[in-house]
Amino acid sequence: MLDKLIMYLEYPFxxxxxxVGVLIALCxxxxxxxxxxxxxxxxxxxxSHVAFGALAIxxxxxxxxxxxxxxxxxVLCAVLLLRTGQNTKIKGDAMIAMLSVGALAxxxxxxxxxxxxxxxxxxxxxxxxxxxxxxxxxAGEVGLCIVLSIVVLSLFVIFYHKIFDVTFDENFSRAxxxxxxxxxxxxxxxxxxxxVLAMNLVGSLLISALIIFPALSAMRVFKSFLSVTxxxxxxxxxxxxxxILISILAGTPVGSTxxxxxxxxxxxxxxxxxxKSR
Amino acid sequence: MxxxxxxxxxxALSLGYENxxxxxxxxxxxxxxxxxxxxxxxxxxxxxxxxTLLGLIEPLSGEIVIGDGLRLNExxxxxxxxxxxxxxxxxxxxxxxxxxxxxxxxRPFYNKEExxxxxxxxxxxxxxxxxxxxxxxLSGGQQQRVLLARALCAARKILLLDEPxxxxxxxxxxxxxxxxxxxxEEGITIIMISHDISAAVRYASHILHISDHIFxxxxxxxxxxxxxxxxxxxxxxxxxx
Numbered sequence: 263m264l265d266k267l268i269m270y271l272e273y274p275f276x277x278x279x280x281x282v283g284v285l286i287a288l289c290x291x292x293x294x295x296x297x298x299x300x301x302x303x304x305x306x307x308x309x310s311h312v313a314f315g316a317l318a319i320x321x322x323x324x325x326x327x328x329x330x331x332x333x334x335x336x337v338l339c340a341v342l343l344l345r346t347g348q349n350t351k352i353k354g355d356a357m358i359a360m361l362s363v364g365a366l367a368x369x370x371x372x373x374x375x376x377x378x379x380x381x382x383x384x385x386x387x388x389x390x391x392x393x394x395x396x397x398x399x400x401a402g403e404v405g406l407c408i409v410l411s412i413v414v415l416s417l418f419v420i421f422y423h424k425i426f427d428v429t430f431d432e433n434f435s436r437a438x439x440x441x442x443x444x445x446x447x448x449x450x451x452x453x454x455x456x457x458v459l460a461m462n463l464v465g466s467l468l469i470s471a472l473i474i475f476p477a478l479s480a481m482r483v484f485k486s487f488l489s490v491t492x493x494x495x496x497x498x499x500x501x502x503x504x505x506i507l508i509s510i511l512a513g514t515p516v517g518s519t520x521x522x523x524x525x526x527x528x529x530x531x532x533x534x535x536x537x538k539s540r
Numbered sequence: 541m542x543x544x545x546x547x548x549x550x551x552a553l554s555l556g557y558e559n560x561x562x563x564x565x566x567x568x569x570x571x572x573x574x575x576x577x578x579x580x581x582x583x584x585x586x587x588x589x590x591x592t593l594l595g596l597i598e599p600l601s602g603e604i605v606i607g608d609g610l611r612l613n614e615x616x617x618x619x620x621x622x623x624x625x626x627x628x629x630x631x632x633x634x635x636x637x638x639x640x641x642x643x644x645x646x647r648p649f650y651n652k653e654e655x656x657x658x659x660x661x662x663x664x665x666x667x668x669x670x671x672x673x674x675x676x677x678l679s680g681g682q683q684q685r686v687l688l689a690r691a692l693c694a695a696r697k698i699l700l701l702d703e704p705x706x707x708x709x710x711x712x713x714x715x716x717x718x719x720x721x722x723x724x725e726e727g728i729t730i731i732m733i734s735h736d737i738s739a740a741v742r743y744a745s746h747i748l749h750i751s752d753h754i755f756x757x758x759x760x761x762x763x764x765x766x767x768x769x770x771x772x773x774x775x776x777x778x779x780x781x
Contacts, residue, residue: 420648437594437617438642438694485674486631
């Protein structure tokens with residue numbers, strides 16, 4: 263088995279997949295705690311569908327660098343969703359549900375109408391579940407992914423305390439003069455970037471898993487924000503590594519294998535949490 | 541009264557959301573060292589007033605003048621607990637330290653003075669032994685002490701407390717009132733929202749009663765006013781306090 267693994271690792275596309283997988287897993291886990299606690303989990307889900315719609319438009323326009331279109335559209339929607347989420351008059355969750363199924367339907371219809379590919383359902387399936395796209399990354403895409411990951415990581419470290427402040431008690435933060443709107447906006451933009459990145463790894467339907475599983479698992483066992491954040495980063499990277507390696511060896515689809523690995527780890531953490539609290 | 545400096549002066553305030561006034565024509569003055577209790581029924585606009593004082597919402601009309609070298613964001617705030625906090629993984633230390641967020645500004649990390657201030661406030665509130673404990677696992681009274689320590693990190697002159705004893709048992713409630721009284725005796729101005737009119741007249745120096753008829757004055761004046769006598773008799777004769 264080890265021989266087989268070493269043989270696979272000699273291919274550059276396998277190494278790319280592992281580098282990108284680990285980076286995406288790391289980034290997506292960081293904001294998970296904030297998203298779960300601010301009841302923003304649904305925004306991640308809605309945005310991933312928007313990203314799918316944007317990808318469909320990009321394919322129809324035959325753009326070579328699809329990111330150029332997907333990233334701005336997703337960031338824009340993130341900002342819009344956050345604005346409506348704060349406005350109590352418009353039901354934020356209904357708005358998100360509408361936007362996300364709308365984008366999904368719109369994207370599929372576009373692909374159906376304009377696709378020249380002979381295997382349309384295969385194409386759609388791989389965008390939704392990310393079955394092959396991570397194994398076909400070019401060096402340029404890997405580079406972009408590394409740059410964006412570094413940006414996300416450094417923003418998170420610089421604003422770590424502010425993110426804690428606005429997550430734990432937004433009213434208190436505003437009362438002492440912290441510009442919470444700006445930090446909420448920052449959080450939304452980072453989420454959008456992470457989702458666009460993660461589409462390559464697990465496809466747009468499974469992204470939420472990467473964001474939510476690590477945070478929920480870490481919260482079962484750890485008690486402070488810092489330890490939860492570190493634990494979810496470690497959790498997410500391990501889940502991604504295990505998932506990618508299993509999928510290489512067993513030939514299973516990458517995205518769903520990672521999510522299954524995360525789910526198994528989550529069960530283990532629940533068990534640990536239950537034992538610890540006794 | 542003349543030697544005391546006015547910290548907050550509210551003139552003909554009209555408060556509410558989206559042009560729907562909850563309270564109209566509200567005027568009062570808070571001097572340094574005062575202990576003001578804001579009482580009134582649910583929905584009368586107590587929390588709206590507090591949110592306006594904190595600058596979280598704009599008054600519909602009227603003005604708030606902040607004096608005594610105070611800036612609007614130098615008011616320490618003890619909010620009511622939110623849903624989010626009930627399952628938030630945060631240590632006591634992290635929560636108290638977040639009171640220094642305004643001092644820190646855009647610096648990514650807290651410096652030594654800020655950490656020292658947080659230590660001092662934890663000692664003051666006698667929670668230094670809970671430093672590494674998880675906030676959500678503390679008792680109600682301990683949680684309020686943590687939030688008080690955080691509020692004190694943010695501001696030393698004036699504290700706004702929103703229902704600080706709600707959900708606490710009678711013994712812890714008494715301790716909490718005692719703690720707030722001690723802070724007031726150290727010279728910190730206290731503005732407190734409360735349901736508990738009998739405790740309000742026992743501890744506060746001034747009362748602001750918001751209902752159809754707005755009353756503002758010293759506690760003594762409140763006891764002798766019609767509003768005060770009516771509500772105190774409803775509370776079950778706590779006038780003797």
